[in-house]
Amino acid sequence: MxxxxxxxxxxRSLMEDDLVKSIFLKGSMGRGEYDEHSDVDLYxxxxxxxxxxxxxxxxxxxxxxxxxxFYEDFFIIAPQIIAVFDNLLHVDLFTVTDKGxxxxxxxxxLYDPDGRLTKFQSTQNSLLxxxxxxxxxxxxxxxxxxxxKARQRGNDLWAVNMLQxxxxxxxxxxxxxxxxxxxxxxxxxxxxxxxxxxxxxxxxIFIYITPNAHEKAVYSFINLLNEEINWIESKxxxxxxxxxxMQMMINLLSES
Numbered sequence: 503m504x505x506x507x508x509x510x511x512x513x514r515s516l517m518e519d520d521l522v523k524s525i526f527l528k529g530s531m532g533r534g535e536y537d538e539h540s541d542v543d544l545y546x547x548x549x550x551x552x553x554x555x556x557x558x559x560x561x562x563x564x565x566x567x568x569x570x571x572f573y574e575d576f577f578i579i580a581p582q583i584i585a586v587f588d589n590l591l592h593v594d595l596f597t598v599t600d601k602g603x604x605x606x607x608x609x610x611x612l613y614d615p616d617g618r619l620t621k622f623q624s625t626q627n628s629l630l631x632x633x634x635x636x637x638x639x640x641x642x643x644x645x646x647x648x649x650x651k652a653r654q655r656g657n658d659l660w661a662v663n664m665l666q667x668x669x670x671x672x673x674x675x676x677x678x679x680x681x682x683x684x685x686x687x688x689x690x691x692x693x694x695x696x697x698x699x700x701x702x703x704x705x706x707i708f709i710y711i712t713p714n715a716h717e718k719a720v721y722s723f724i725n726l727l728n729e730e731i732n733w734i735e736s737k738x739x740x741x742x743x744x745x746x747x748m749q750m751m752i753n754l755l756s757e758s
Contacts, residue, residue, distance in 0.1 A: 504591050505531060505542050508567045512593070513612050515566035516546060521556040523547045525613040529594075532609045533628075541592040545580075545609070547618055550599040557581055560595055567593075579604055606686060628686040630678050635685075636739040638678075641671040642727075643747035649720070650754060658713035665711050665719055669704075672727075676700070679733055724752055 509527065516522045529543030530536040548556045560583050564570060569588040576582060581597045598604075600618070605625035614620075630638070649664035673689040681695040693701060703726050710719035727748065735745040 503536075503538055504589055505536060505538075505540060508542055508587070508591055508593055509544065509612070511567040512544060512563055512595070515563045517613050519556070519559065519563065521548050521552050521559070522613075523549065523616065524611070524618045526619060527610045527612060528596075528607050532607065534610070541594060543594050543596070545596045545598055547598055547600070547603070550601060553581070553597060553599060556597060560597070564593065564595060628684050629682055630674060630685040632737075632739055635675070635678050635737065636742045636744060638671045638674045639734050639738050639744035640742060640747065642668055642675060643744055643751050645671065646720075646751040646755065647747070649716075650751065650758075653717070653758075658716065661716050662711055662713055665716055665723075668723065669707065669711070672723075673704075675730070675734060676704070678737070679730070720755055724755055727752060 509531070513525050516525050524547035526532070526545050526547075527543060528545060530540045531542060546556070561570070561573070564573075564583065564585050567587060570585050571588050571590075573583055573585040576584075579596070580602055583595045585593045585595065587593070603622055605622060607628055608626045609619070609622075611619050645664050645667040649661050649668065652658075652661035652664055670689050673692045674685050677685040677688065677692065677695060680697070680700065684691050684695050687695075692704065696704065703722070707719050707722045707726070710716065710722065712719075731745060731748060731752075734748070738744050
């Protein structure tokens with residue numbers, strides 16, 4: 503696969519750089535779940551005091567694979583270059599330090615001569631912490647609240663967007679119950695993780711998330727939320743407002 507070819511070529515270039523202490527993969531390649539459509543999440547570990555110097559060399563390392571058509575340099579969880587190559591492969595190259603290492607999701611070590619990544623291996627997981635789960639549950643209610651305002655205004659396009667945000671958060675809630683080891687992955691992995699009966703209910707909601715049919719989507723969603731709400735209440739933080747907020751939205755939307 504071109505993903506493997508890219509990783510091999512770029513990693514070979516990175517290994518020749520004295521600033522690079524470790525190289526590893528995250529995302530679908532890090533979990534061993536990639537296919538021919540996957541992008542590449544490639545990470546370099548460098549010393550904090552050498553990070554700025556290394557950042558100036560990233561394009562050269564990426565070009566060791568093949569010609570770059572487009573790239574963007576920005577910061578989300580770490581300094582990152584998003585590169586699209588002339589074969590349309592998408593590679594994200596992240597630069598991290600020990601201090602900035604994010605201890606979530608699984609990673610696959612490609613190069614670590616000094617064992618710098620060993621201390622992070624035991625922290626690998628895709629679980630939701632209690633606070634994260636409670637936040638997702640609250641956001642389900644929040645975006646239902648925003649949906650209801652858009653619906654009342656007659657703004658169907660914004661209503662659809664708000665329902666999509668409901669489902670982004672609800673997907674993590676569902677995975678936290680039915681496949682907790684994949685909960686961080688959310689909507690992207692939902693189809694592969696839920697049992698067929700539950701997945702069919704979720705797909706039925708998505709069928710109606712359109713400007714002309716979003717109220718049908720909400721009807722189906724409220725039915726599903728009612729099935730899950732007692733379990734959600736048992737799992738959120740004790741001081742969370744998520745379930746009372748959800749219940750209020752269930753009542754409001756059931757009456758409309």
